[in-house]
Amino acid sequence: MQNRCVNMIAHLFNAPLEENEAAVGVGTVGSSEAIMLAGLAFKRKWQNKRKQEGKPYDKPNIVTGANVQVCWEKFARYFEVELKEVKLSEGYYVMDPAKAVELVDENTICVAAILGSTLNGEFEDVKRLNDLLVEKNKETGWDTPIHVDAASGGFIAPFIYPELEWDFRLPLVKSINVSGHKYGLVYAGIGWAIWRSKEDLPEELIFHINYLGADQPTFTLNFSKGSSQVIAQYYQLIRLGYEGYKNVMENCRDNMIVLKEGLEKMGRFNIVSKDDGVPLVAFTLKDPHNFDEFQISDLLRRFGWIVPAYSMPPDAQHITVLRVVIREDFSRTLAERLVADIEKVLHELDSLTAKIKMLSGTSSVTVHEVVKDNGQVVVAKKSALETQREITAIWKKFVLDRKKLNDKMNGVC
Template identity: 45%
Template sequence: MSRRHTNARHTTNLDDTLSLNPVFVRPGESTELPKFTIPDGMSLPETAYQIVHDEAMLDGNARLNLATFVTTWMDDEARRLYAETYDKNMIDKDEYPQTAAIEDRCWRIIADLWHVPDVDNAIGTSTIGSSEAAMLGGLALKRHWQTRRRAEGKPTDRPNLVLSTAVQVCWEKFLNYFEVEPRWVPVTEEHFVFDGHDLESYVDENTIGVVAIMGVTFNGLYEPVKTIAKKLDEIERRTGLDVKIHVDAASGGMIAPFCQPDLEWDFRVPRVVSINTSGHKYGLVYPGLGWIVWGDTDALPDSMVFHCSYLGGDMPTLALNFSRPGAQVLLQYYNFLRLGRAGFRQIQQSSLDVAGYLSSSIARLGPFELVSKGDTIPVFAWRLKPGYTDKWTLYDLSDRLRMKGWLVPAYPMADDLAEMTLQRIVVRAGLSHDLATALLHDIDSEVAFLDALDSPMPREGTGSHFHH
């Protein structure tokens, strides 16, 4: 008896350790596994889960991230659908024909929202995000321009694209990757968005198209698509140059149809040939989903379309990626069915209302001057009033708010206004009026703290943590 008792008391092996609860005294938690080489042995699934879970826990709270446009909340049924369908591969239309059919329904629904004259003569697709969709739109413009130039016996080695300096970085990637010269239209105090001013100075025979933004990421403002189109009409009458528009509606494409239905920015404007949007922004779907629609099949060059068999027929596909998730497409369709027009309108208007509440309240605080109000998309920005203080900047306020869990970025405006520092809030579903009130309280208290400083805050590293 005593011998067996002694052995039990003094023998400790790996199996004993692995059976211990809680998980934090098991190997991998009580010791440290390598981070940059694969471990030699296995871990229990609970241990591996806990290690990754605990590291992810060090990230910020997604709901309090007011820098991102990306959806951070979906309801329980959507999360259950996501868990049931995360293994579907969107590119494999033979294996997942119903997912392919639902993708087709979704872009047709979006085309109808954007007033495509004949949806049956249009074409669209899902993408990983609106960056991929934007690149497909730009590539279609380039291919059409090249085809036309070759038919005219003219060179095709110097394509250019006209766009604002305030575009999202995906357009810089497009210009770089697909070798297109940028014709940057600067934003200025007089022209805070690209509005077609002096457009004749940028357009020539090598122009493949013009990009207009419905929801500038710097400030949330819409670029006036119809005004830009009218200017291009004038240019065509004078020069014969027929230049088309691609609308980057990454954010506004799922706001304007519901909350500003009379605004003409989409396929009601004849020069608009293609539009992209982010399903994972105000399409209210978890990340990675974008959409692009061409107003008619002629707007998409045949050279960009690949064909595969689908239920005994032909399914055209186009994308820069190959394998990609199908679950987000199903989540988009879920949202369309779950919310309908009325639900989308209510959710988007609620976000606009919260943005209006926040922007008007911030405008009443002494230090700040609004540059937008959040009444286009629910995004607004402000700057410090000139001469208000030499003790602190918006970067300092951003850092103070970060210590309370809020991510409210500060950043320089686009190149030509780089001396202007802005701070921005993106309101999404999930930022309630109550949370907004808590944010205002924290902004007010941190401003009071900064105003009470005896000397200026240090400036090293200012603005290094946020980029457009």
């Protein structure tokens, strides 16, 4: 079943296979293990070539964008590879192919492109990266390859953007990873690593065992693992087929547009995600002076939503983003409900902000009227300290009420 899944996914990614030729790939524990395996293959191929040329092979590096998932940092640290990151910039939250190619040197084992950034779902321009790298390889005599981290986008692009060139149609793309437990529609724990050809996976990394009844080549970091996710992936591929996956992905995209348009109508947010990427909506406040995205995320929990808020990587770390990922079970009704709940949260935060501004917007000494027991009205002065205490009391009550509601929702006595 695993081999059949590998073959189907390889054909989906346009691997240049001859008729009846088996694809090269393996099921993994998520895309993290798949990335580790692909990185090891690149490192070993680079080292073997450097040894043959009589050159140093102790300082490999890999070029990525600063928006890569943490598993790339793990690979670099665990397997002693320098990670050279292309910094982001405000308004451009993926790796710039031109800047990436500038960082490539003779020690670069590969350039990693992302098809579906975790931060905003955007597809990086793998085609442009390939073209620029082809030119640099011609100029330098190097053969720096590309790995595509398609953890999120690998099960999206082939179905709703079939003309987009990002996969094995590009000559420098030598391996691709994809997560079955994201848009492959399988529960958590399954990823896939696919290589362009046998030549791209060094033979010395493959182990052959026969104590299970036949020769079984294996190239994984984990050996003993459950088969349930592989069975589920095989079932989904067979059950849904191309048209089934296409319908699911188109529906996700349609519901994403409903959510995006609902947020845009509020006039309070900037949308930083793209319509032609992973079906998600990433958005940031136009005016974050009164409250921020973290407070919105926190208050949405009251309505049962978990909407993460996070800061962008360098050099866009001053940008804070909220992100909603649209999966196959996120209906149009849920999208409309989320928009309504976000409006409620904004109204609550606006009311709280106005109350605080009313108290803190006065001078250091405020004047107010006091009615004594005898009904006499006198003028009294309130110190700045007293005003601050009132503000603090309002915030404490706000936080306490919120905690009580959260505890009630979670069944805490």
